[in-house]
Amino acid sequence: MADTLAKQVQQACEQLDQVILGKAQQVRLAVTCLLSGGHLLIEDLPGMGKTTLAHALASVFGLADSRIQFTSDMLPADILGVSVFDAPSGAFVFHPGPVFTQLLLADEINRTTPKTQSALLEAMEEGQVTQDGETRQLPDPFFVIATQNPLTQFGTFPLPESQLDRFLMRINLGYPSPEAERTLLMRGDTLSRRQRLPAVLSPEKLREAQQACQQVHASSDLIHYVQRLVQYTREGDGFSYGVSPRGALALLRCARSWAWLHERQHVVPEDVQRVLEPVVGHRIRAAEDMAGHTSARLVSELLSRVDVMASG
Amino acid sequence: MISWPAGLSLQREGKIYILPTAAGWGFVLLLVLLLLLSINFENNLTFALTFLLAALMVVAILYTYSNLAGVRLVRATGQPCFAGEAAGFTLQLGSDTGREHQQIQLSWPGSLPITVDLVEQNPVQVELALPTQRRGWCTPPRVKLQTVFPLGLFRSWCYQPVMARALVYPAPLNGVSLPSTAGNTGQGGLVVQSGSDDFSDLKRFQPGMSPQHIAWKVYARGQGLHAKQYAARQDLDIWLDFSAWPEAETELRLSWLCYWALKLSREDRCYGLRLPDQTWPPARGDYHRQQVLQALALYGQVNS
Amino acid sequence: MKQVSVKPVDKLSRSAVLWQLIACVAVVLPNVVWLPAWVLLLGAGCIAARVMIHTGRWSFPHWSLRLLLVVAAAAGLLVSFNRDASLNAMVALLTVGLALKLLEIYRRRDALVLLYVALFVAATVFLFEQSLLMAVYMCVAVLAVIAALVSVWQDPLREEMLRPLKLASRMLLPALPLMLVLFFLFPRIGPLWSVELDRSAARTGLSDSMAPGDISRLTRSDELAFRAVFEGEPPAPSLRYWRVLVLSAFDGRSWTVGSSSARGAEVLDVQGETLTYEIVQEPSRQRWLYALDVPLAAPPQAQLTMPRTLVSANEVSQRIQYSLTSAPAYQLATQLSQAERRAYTQLPSRGNPRSRELVSTWLNESQGDVVTLIDQILAYFHASFVYTLEPMALGEHSVDEFLFDTRQGFCEHFASATAFMLRAADIPARVVTGYQGGEWNTTQRYLTLRQYDAHAWVEVWIEGQGWQRLDPTAAVAPERIEMSADQLFSGQAGFLADSPLSARRLIRQGWLLQARMRYDALNFAWQRWVLNYHHQQQNLLQDWLGGITPWKMVLALLVPGALVLGWLAWRLLRWPQPQDPLQRHLQRLLQRVARQGFQRQPDETLNRFVARVAAHSPALAEILQPVAEAYEQLHYAPSTDAQARQRLLAAMRQAETRLKS
Structure with a gap:
């Protein structure tokens, strides 16, 4: 049963590959993030296919989706929804905001004010919205793909570290490879391709898959490895601060999902290594004397410092 | 991006050579003098001291050898540079012997040697510079590790291959002005720039906007707080075109292009690159600059 | 490949300078009893000056001042020893040299000259005094000189005083047995030329x-x-x-x-x-x-x-x-x-x-x-x-x-x-x-x-x-x-x-008498077997080796020497061994593979390592594949029973035999 489900998810991934060309790795990481029940942050330039990825994910998994383009004049209510006085009924009627969906694409989240950002992040964290003293549950698979543009700094509000921690993964898509781009150019408009994507899975199946993922076995040796990696980010040279316990849990959860996605009954260190950069990259920072080291560089440093096969 | 480190050193440490240093020969001379003293005075305690020092010298051979044995280049990465400059290589030196290794000197022929200790830190990173002449990939020769520690009587050395390469960009040369109408087809884009002085429109003020841009006159009219938006209209995307100077030789042209790519990047302008076999559409930013420089460095070279 | 050796850092560490001072004082101290007072004063003055330079209160003396000191000291020696080229005059000359050299040690080369001379002075001490206590003291003094030598070559930024001392003692310890072997076997030939011994001692005992x-x-x-x-x-x-x-x-x-x-x-x-x-x-x-x-x-x-x-x-x-x-x-x-x-x-x-x-x-x-x-x-x-x-x-x-x-x-x-x-x-x-x-x-x-x-x-x-x-x-x-x-x-x-x-x-x-007798016996044994060893050597070697032939001498020198050096090499060069037999096997296997040019990196699991090896040498990868699989089964799969251990062990043994052939 689990196998067939994993197969189905793999089919979904292959479907996505048809739309997001040459980004198999990123597609699988996004799916892993979805399977782990966390939210995804994509840091990239505009026009790299973030929106396409979000829409394609939604249609393949049969999720309802909506998109918010963040601007600097946006208010929390613009996202969460407002209560409007309805004259005929003589009562306030709640008009749900775009957040009430299963897959939310929050575009350019760093363009809006911290107040609005935190409204969304709280909704993400708690899975519910509290407005005018009333708490409303968000739909069950609730998955946020937020994007932020790393280059434009003027008039933006970069997410603070504490908020970054709420995203399970951070990835960037990057430019397509030359041949992928050629294919893209030849095929023309991507929107038409996306509309033809059939739903391979249902939200129920997704929930089932999410549960199956967390059943994947993680041996004590593997947990040791995860622990040593996390420990190194806290004690090793070159880190100004390390991964929080929440980050450590996230790492293991993602490694499990990755293993499940690749039809393994147990997690192997390779799974941890594959998801390490997306899960940990935005939770660590280089020490002052290592300034300028990108998180990718730090993570590769981390990998080379912690021996996989060290016993104990 | 996830990628496995490329510069893995496949080689275990090579053969270790060991020979006395000048100080070592001096020590031998001292031993001979001491032996003469002992023989002539028939003094057994000076004999003992002479033999102790001789034995120490033998022991020093082992110590000097073991100080180098087990040290290896764990990994190496090269940083890009411009032709004629020294390419920086980050070498990671490590050992899994559990011993201390002190005063290991790394050097390439013609480069300034660097001495490190593998004591508190293991592995340890060093930056070693290698002078370059031509653009393209710079593959360093084997690095020489040598040490005279602990007594300076012997010098042991070995060579280890460096599994890394550094990209050498063409040397930037300021010689020509950029042809302003270098074949452009696209529309000029509107680019918001803080430094520009063309007033574009008013926007509702949001916290986080620069207070310098608040339109006080509008505010004074009671129309609320607004910020002035400035924009510079850029008529043309700049193209760096290899074929712009047909008379100049290839290397010279690449150097000019390199100069302009750097200059435009510094000014945060949007520019593209056109080489006979490749075209990079106009863009800006570090990533773009890097791509452009790499294309210039590797132009016409067999990509390995 | 001939290359110009450039030494950007040739300076001495501060702890090295202190060690030079300690070493010089240690070797000169036994001679204090007979050295002319002005030599001692000069030495003390130089040490004090060096300490002032060390603490940064004074700068290095000008060359003219140093020249003046050298000339004055030479004149002093001529007067003190009455142009008598005796042993005492030579040692006094070396001591003065040491003291003056202290003033200018700044780079490695200066320190080396100083320490080599100090070792020579240490040897001359035995020409004046040969008691057991002095021998023990000189061991300590030589240890100090060797520590100073180590401190010269270590990182100029290291400040710990004890560090060079520890290494020096670790090096002197294995040198001791080698020294004993040489001491036993080195043939004692008579003096090459006659030397003047001290003739000032008084006649004692019975008269005629x-x-x-x-x-x-x-x-x-x-x-x-x-x-x-x-x-x-x-x-x-x-x-x-x-x-x-x-x-x-x-x-x-x-x-x-x-x-x-x-x-x-x-x-x-x-x-x-x-x-x-x-x-x-x-x-x-x-x-x-x-x-x-x-x-x-x-x-x-x-x-x-x-x-x-x-x-x-x-x-x-x-x-x-x-x-x-x-x-x-x-x-x-x-x-x-x-x-x-x-x-x-x-x-x-x-x-x-x-x-x-x-x-x-x-x-x-x-x-x-x-x-x-x-x-x-x-x-x-x-x-x-x-x-x-x-x-x-x-x-x-x-x-x-x-x-x-x-x-x-x-x-x-x-x-x-x-x-x-x-x-x-x-x-x-x-x-x-x-x-x-x-x-x-x-x-x-x-x-x-x-x-x-x-x-x-x-x-x-x-x-x-x-x-x-x-x-x-x-x-x-x-x-x-x-x-x-x-x-x-x-x-x-x-x-x-x-x-x-x-x-x-x-x-x-x-018991005090007993103790005195034992001390006396110790001194006597010291005199008979060490100080007068050249009288005993012939008989002793005859007894121990059963006749002295060059062949036997060489063997007697080489066998203990090889034993000591072999033990030292084993101590120095062995890799840390894991205790778990599985780990030990694995390490041996990986070392064997490393000799073929493939070194596992810390971040590589066995599977990834094998994949990398496969790109270069499919045959080798094929041998290692079962090991990698068994390793993953044992360490990461859900059920880790005793059989999994056995399977890994068997896989490693098989791989090892296949690697050997």
């Missing part, structure tokens, strides 16, 4: 004449005269007469050796067993050697005189060692020529009239019987004489005054009076000086003879029996012969008057 008071003066000193090592039992205390000089000429007051004819040694007829022993003689600045009464033959480079005493070819200016055989029971010179008889009965024609009269009275009573006369003399002494360390001074007729007035004396008084009386009775007699007794060290089986053991006795010639030993002291104070001088005289004021703080005065019994 004996006047009243000469011997008792020796009891004021506990200086070591010699030691005798016995292979078996030592002779009984009453037989411990050590013969040094035979005095046969008397001038009325003092006895001298007199003219000896060039005849060979007197004929010796050995009766009973002989004793073989070895003498280790302290430098006496005299020519005579010591032998137990009476030696059979002379050792090499010495001669037997006519009255069977030993004379060396040269003055004994260093501690020497020789083997002897003596016969405690003997008959010496049963025949005496007329000339000899005349010589041994010769007396001054005048003087000591009362004594001559007494002898002639006794001769009449005994009717010329020699033995009766001797008994009478001894009985006379025994009746009313006092044996004392501090007898009264004697005048012109010394024998008369002793026999009739003072009636107290030390051995030389009794011996002199006895020989006089015998000669007055026309019986051949002579005085023998030497040592009597000795302290028996039970732990190392040797006798120690000190100056206070000096003694004088008489030899009388009896028809048919030859020369017989006659010790009149035994008649007065038999305990002198049975007990050691130390025990006997302990209460007397004059005893050891020159060494008031001697341990001998304080320690005469109990």
